[in-house]
Amino acid sequence: MNLLKPFSCHTRAALLFCLIPLLFTVVFPQPEGLTPVEQEIAATVEQQSDQAVDLLRRSVNINSGTFNVKGVRRVGKLFQKELAPLGFDVQWIDMPPELHRAGHLFAYRRGTRGKGVLLIGHLDTVFDKNTPFKRFEIHDTTATGPGTEDMKGGNVVIVYALKALHDLSLLENTTIIVALHGDEEEAGRPTSISRRDIQAAAEECDVALGFEGGVSGTITVARRGISGWRLETAGIRGHSSDIFNENSGNGAIYETARILNGFFEEVRGEEYLTFNPGVILGGTEVHFDPALYRGSAFGLANVIAQKVVVSGDLRFISDAQKDSARAKMRTIVADHLPGTSASISFTDSYPAMAPTEGNYELLALYDQVNRDLGYGPIEALDPGSRGAADVSFVARLVDCLDGLGVEGNGGHSIHEKVYLPSMDRATKRAAVLVYRLTR
Numbered sequence: 001m002n003l004l005k006p007f008s009c010h011t012r013a014a015l016l017f018c019l020i021p022l023l024f025t026v027v028f029p030q031p032e033g034l035t036p037v038e039q040e041i042a043a044t045v046e047q048q049s050d051q052a053v054d055l056l057r058r059s060v061n062i063n064s065g066t067f068n069v070k071g072v073r074r075v076g077k078l079f080q081k082e083l084a085p086l087g088f089d090v091q092w093i094d095m096p097p098e099l100h101r102a103g104h105l106f107a108y109r110r111g112t113r114g115k116g117v118l119l120i121g122h123l124d125t126v127f128d129k130n131t132p133f134k135r136f137e138i139h140d141t142t143a144t145g146p147g148t149e150d151m152k153g154g155n156v157v158i159v160y161a162l163k164a165l166h167d168l169s170l171l172e173n174t175t176i177i178v179a180l181h182g183d184e185e186e187a188g189r190p191t192s193i194s195r196r197d198i199q200a201a202a203e204e205c206d207v208a209l210g211f212e213g214g215v216s217g218t219i220t221v222a223r224r225g226i227s228g229w230r231l232e233t234a235g236i237r238g239h240s241s242d243i244f245n246e247n248s249g250n251g252a253i254y255e256t257a258r259i260l261n262g263f264f265e266e267v268r269g270e271e272y273l274t275f276n277p278g279v280i281l282g283g284t285e286v287h288f289d290p291a292l293y294r295g296s297a298f299g300l301a302n303v304i305a306q307k308v309v310v311s312g313d314l315r316f317i318s319d320a321q322k323d324s325a326r327a328k329m330r331t332i333v334a335d336h337l338p339g340t341s342a343s344i345s346f347t348d349s350y351p352a353m354a355p356t357e358g359n360y361e362l363l364a365l366y367d368q369v370n371r372d373l374g375y376g377p378i379e380a381l382d383p384g385s386r387g388a389a390d391v392s393f394v395a396r397l398v399d400c401l402d403g404l405g406v407e408g409n410g411g412h413s414i415h416e417k418v419y420l421p422s423m424d425r426a427t428k429r430a431a432v433l434v435y436r437l438t439r
């Protein structure tokens, strides 16, 4: 199909004939910014949209809660069967048994053409085996079911974007790696093991695209990282009537109150920086189970508190912000009240995806693809409004975007749904973007 063939208008009839397509262009916007090849890509995606919905149905109907190891592997098999015929070397990567995770599906194509692109999805959902929320159901233009939006929809977008490119022989000699994790919702610890393969994949690539659910007209160029922290304070057990005197000191609970108030007064206020004490236990006897975030405490009103444990999180937009917040918190902790002691420890969880220049350059490319497809402009989503995701683990290594997946809502709840027309749009965008990146 050659849409760009020049035509001449010599007669009035011919002139009218020539104007009709123009009128249609105004009334029904066509993706006119696309090259002929890209128009073919978009048309191929459209032809396969029913098959894409069917793949979504089949993947949603297999329960794959993070801890349902068999289910996650079955969903992996399903996507393996889709990716292998597209010329990918598809591998199931097992995790060591002590991580209690199913493993990951990785698919590799290696070439020398254009940029290397890493496409990121995940096979698991937050819905365990016993959830009553099991089935994929279509209601008019939406489909409900576990993982429809987060993010089996995004996985299907990846597959059908690549399928369109493969059908038009446009994957030849490209470097594309698909990473579908089996444990995104609850990453296996340590992440140095569970996220080792995605980091190795990013080393081979220039760009990473995450297909978590999208928000219309926006894309994620930055997302905050998460760190855990635990504060423990100690006081001298004694009679309450002696509190505040030199020998008895002020007790662990006052020391904790001083520290938390110090965090609130002195560390709070930077954009994108938050820290939240999620649980606190204090008294004479305290038992806290850090694996389950629960415990018990006992203390009498007439006894000076001996021990307090606080567990919380810290969210940050860059390593620099994380490090400076941690330093300020440590300083506050170290300034003990008489008769008390305190310590704070931090654990790394998700790194931040900082809003780098490279990410904004990718945003510009993506924005152009959108406009060329007739979908309008794209803006950066507020980093404060997104939780962490796997793309963050490679953000230090490559330029990246996230939120290229389907549009929907109710993620992580039994109301989860996908807006079906968004699948087609997301797939066309992904296919054209990958095509441009790999030229």
Ligand SMILES: [Zn+2]
Binding pocket: 122, 150, 151, 184, 212
């Ligand atoms: Zn997700």
